[in-house]
Amino acid sequence: MSRAIMFQGTGSDVGKSLVVAGLARALANRGMSVAPFKPQNMSNNAAVTEDGGEIGRAQALQARAAKVPLTVHMNPVLLKPQSEVGAQIVVQGRVWATAKAAEYQGIKPQLMPAVMDSFARMKASADIVLVEGAGSASETNLRVNDIANMGFAEAADIPVVLIGDIDRGGVIASLVGTKQVVSQADAARIVGFIVNRFRGDPALFADGMTEIARQTGWHAFGLLPFFTDAAKLPAEDALALxxxxxxxxxxxxxxxxxxxxxxxxxxxxxxxxxxxxxxxxxxxxxxxxxxxxxxxxxxxxxxxxxxxxxxxxxxxxxxxxxxxxxxxxxxxxxxxxxxxxxxxxxxxxxxxxxxxxxxxxxxxxxxxxxxxxxxxxxxxxxxxxxxxxxxxxxxxxxxxxxxxxxxxxxxxxxxxxxxxxxxxxxxxxxxxxxxxxxxxxxxxxxxxxxxxxxxxYEAGVEAALDGLATHVEAHLDVDGIIANAR
CATH class of the missing domain: 3.40.50.880 (Class I glutamine amidotransferase (GATase) domain)
Known part of the structure; x- marks a missing residue:
């Protein structure tokens, strides 16, 4: 039976896309069939799929890591910011409408059926679906009508792994703080956490990992060191420029x-x-x-x-x-x-x-x-x-x-x-x-x-993905992550 698990972040650009890509290649190398999925993405960096639509570039990289063809159902809602007209809304690969940010909040409930349809298709196609959230899990002001983070996790009834970025500082506060601000039901859905982009001696943060686990009650899935060859992989967001x-x-x-x-x-x-x-x-x-x-x-x-x-x-x-x-x-x-x-x-x-x-x-x-x-x-x-x-x-x-x-x-x-x-x-x-x-x-x-x-160039991307998979296997509790999927 197919299973799924979701990876959300304490904020934007904490490395969710790369963690999912690394896990996708690691599990594919183990012989599992893997499908990436992101219910809602916002990016002007997109890829053309084999079924004639477009999805976010991050999901294209994750599909490449998983060694599977691209489909519009890997990213059913793609928001593409443009000028005065706001953002273009792409649904299941095709332009659906345009809307400004405030208008979009009221539109999201109309998009959930397409999101759930695509998720069901991806779950039927693979042993495991690796779901990526968007932005921050702690944006409680956006929780109503949410289709990108906890709203989707609740609708799909899947567990969540929370990722924090130590490189930007304050990772203990961001992870523990997320537990404090989200609802009890959402906090209970989080089964564990990953601290990403660590530099230096991991022993120096062992007490930090213990403290996060103690204060949240979540399992520590690992401290992931900075992956140097990430620069060889396509970036999703213009912030990477x-x-x-x-x-x-x-x-x-x-x-x-x-x-x-x-x-x-x-x-x-x-x-x-x-x-x-x-x-x-x-x-x-x-x-x-x-x-x-x-x-x-x-x-x-x-x-x-x-x-x-x-x-x-x-x-x-x-x-x-x-x-x-x-x-x-x-x-x-x-x-x-x-x-x-x-x-x-x-x-x-x-x-x-x-x-x-x-x-x-x-x-x-x-x-x-x-x-x-x-x-x-x-x-x-x-x-x-x-x-x-x-x-x-x-x-x-x-x-x-x-x-x-x-x-x-x-x-x-x-x-x-x-x-x-x-x-x-x-x-x-x-x-x-x-x-x-x-x-x-x-x-x-x-x-x-x-x-x-x-x-x-393309061979270099493949080598970087294999290196990322090795990196993930060495530093994360991959077996524990799989065991928590459902």
């Missing part, structure tokens, strides 16, 4: 500059570049300037393209980009970045905000019209220089124009994709995941003057 306007790896042959805008999405497109030893990846936020010695300026995806285009101009990045192109620099726009590079972006249906048309940056002779229908599909293809790639499309809008006559690539179904400027220095494409393909990434590095790289 480095802050400020600092430089990347020094001494590299190629400098790639990325403007970081307010509604950045699918930023895991940057991960393969972060891993390249010959690439200095510089992320620049508004308030900084795009460095004049960049080899490539990379405009990544956006959940609110028009709003981010306004932010791009307000930061003066448009002036920096024009100067970069005049100096002979290369530009690559991915999805929303591709749309920004054109002559105009029209939003006749008010998909992102007030209906209207805005001028683009004008570096590609193309025009984009945003529509309510979203393209969600995995793709393979070959760029015009002969380099293959595999990735996915996730966008609203149709782009046409003179430069589309010079496509960046041809997809395996025969469709052309993207556009290249007459000068050859500005390229746009709708393909996400492009640079995770070693052949395609090497083609870009060669174009920018770097030697071929021997980095096998």
């Amino acid at each position: 480095s802050y400020g306007n600092g430089a990347g790896r020094k001494g590299a042959r190629v400098k790639i500059v990325v403007p970081i805008l307010p509604h950045i999405s699918n930023f895991d497109d940057l991960d393969p570049l972060e891993a390249e030893p010959e690439v200095e990846l510089v992320k620049v936020r508004p308030g900084g300037a795009l460095p004049g010695d960049a080899d490539l300026v990379l405009l990544v995806g956006s959940k609110a393209t028009i709003a981010d285009l306004e932010a791009f101009r307000a930061a003066g990045f448009d002036i920096d980009l024009a100067a970069h192109i005049r100096r002979g620099g290369q530009v690559l726009g991915l999805c929303g970045g591709y749309q920004m590079l054109g002559r105009s972006i029209a939003d006749p249906q008010g998909v992102e905000g007030p209906a209207g048309t805005v001028a683009g940056l004008g570096h590609l002779d193309v025009e984009t019209v945003l529509t309510g229908e979203k393209s969600l599909v995995s793709v393979k293809g070959t760029s015009t220089d002969g380099a293959p790639f595999a990735g996915y499309e996730m966008h609203m809008g149709r782009t046409t124009g003179e430069d589309c006559g010079r496509p960046f690539a041809h997809l395996s179904d025969g469709r052309p994709d993207g556009a290249v400027s007459l000068s050859g220095r500005v390229t746009g494409t709708y393909v996400h995941g492009l640079l995770a393909d070693d052949a395609q990434r090497n083609a870009w590095l060669k174009r920018l003057g770097a030697p071929s790289s021997d980095l096998a």
Whole structure:
């Protein structure tokens, strides 16, 4: 009979996603069939599923760890923040509505049936379902109508493991304090706790673990040391992007500059570049300037393209980009970045905000019209220089124009994709995941003057997941966690 157990946190970004991924790979390596599940996620970093929808990137990583195909039922409610219209609500993989935060609180009861339907499907598909909560278990002001944490755990009647992050400090207070503020029924549902991201000698916190267990009555499932190779795995939240306007790896042959805008999405497109030893990846936020010695300026995806285009101009990045192109620099726009590079972006249906048309940056002779229908599909293809790639499309809008006559690539179904400027220095494409393909990434590095790289990016992700599983097995009471699932 299939069982389930839920992992909630004392706060956001305490490492829930990574703990679940590590457990998923550990249990899969033991021969168990494992399904990840997150009732409600909030992220603009999403993945395309095999059944033609989208889910949060964290659940995609967890499914990869569990060695199972992606399905929309792993994350039945996905909230994607955008500009004036609030958040886009994706239900079982498809856009369902948009709502502001206050409105969403009243909408949640309508979503619980879909959440429970998806959970039942996942439970029927696996020996064990590892459920991840969202945010903090102690947000008692959100307990009414909750579908993400204790509200879901109660509806599904499953036990909870609470995770605290010692790296941010106050972990004893956050774990014990959760016991004090949640209801007695919710506290009784918590069977144990994990202290995550410990650095140093574990013996120094042995008394701390004992004290938490004494004051809460919960079982200590383990003290999990900081996992260094977590940086090799895709992050779920834009908070994981480095802050400020600092430089990347020094001494590299190629400098790639990325403007970081307010509604950045699918930023895991940057991960393969972060891993390249010959690439200095510089992320620049508004308030900084795009460095004049960049080899490539990379405009990544956006959940609110028009709003981010306004932010791009307000930061003066448009002036920096024009100067970069005049100096002979290369530009690559991915999805929303591709749309920004054109002559105009029209939003006749008010998909992102007030209906209207805005001028683009004008570096590609193309025009984009945003529509309510979203393209969600995995793709393979070959760029015009002969380099293959595999990735996915996730966008609203149709782009046409003179430069589309010079496509960046041809997809395996025969469709052309993207556009290249007459000068050859500005390229746009709708393909996400492009640079995770070693052949395609090497083609870009060669174009920018770097030697071929021997980095096998996807193999590195697999090795990191296996390392995470070993780490989890060594430091957590995995058998105890399984025994408490029901």
